[in-house]
Amino acid sequence: METKQVLAALAALAQESRLAIFRLLIQAGPAGLPAGKVGEELGISSSALSFHLKELVHAGLVTARQEGRFVIYTAQFDTMSALVGFLTENCCAGVPCGIDTSGSACSPPTAKC
Numbered sequence: 585m586e587t588k589q590v591l592a593a594l595a596a597l598a599q600e601s602r603l604a605i606f607r608l609l610i611q612a613g614p615a616g617l618p619a620g621k622v623g624e625e626l627g628i629s630s631s632a633l634s635f636h637l638k639e640l641v642h643a644g645l646v647t648a649r650q651e652g653r654f655v656i657y658t659a660q661f662d663t664m665s666a667l668v669g670f671l672t673e674n675c676c677a678g679v680p681c682g683i684d685t686s687g688s689a690c691s692p693p694t695a696k697c
Contacts, residue, residue: 589663602636602639602640605626605628605633605640606640609658612658619656644663645659
């Protein structure tokens with residue numbers, strides 16, 4: 585992952601509502617959630633939600649797809665894994681410590697540094 589992409593992702597997540605939206609979409613898994621359900625779950629107005637989702641899409645953390653009359657938003661697990669991998673790339677002063685940075689977003693941590 586390039587530094588500019590990392591900065592865009594971190595900037596997008598550095599806001600309370602966007603972080604909550606992203607975490608909810610992570611919990612929803614690959615099926616994602618309709619925009620209305622996201623707003624309902626988090627108590628965010630549709631205009632504010634639209635703004636925040638646009639920022640997350642622009643940062644590459646979320647994608648949108650049309651299903652009938654609904655727009656379904658899904659977290660980009662590959663981007664999330666790449667971001668975590670970038671942040672932990674030089675973990676433990678270069679000594680292997682068992683942290684999996686291969687891109688498996690849903691696996692539990694395997695070691696403590």
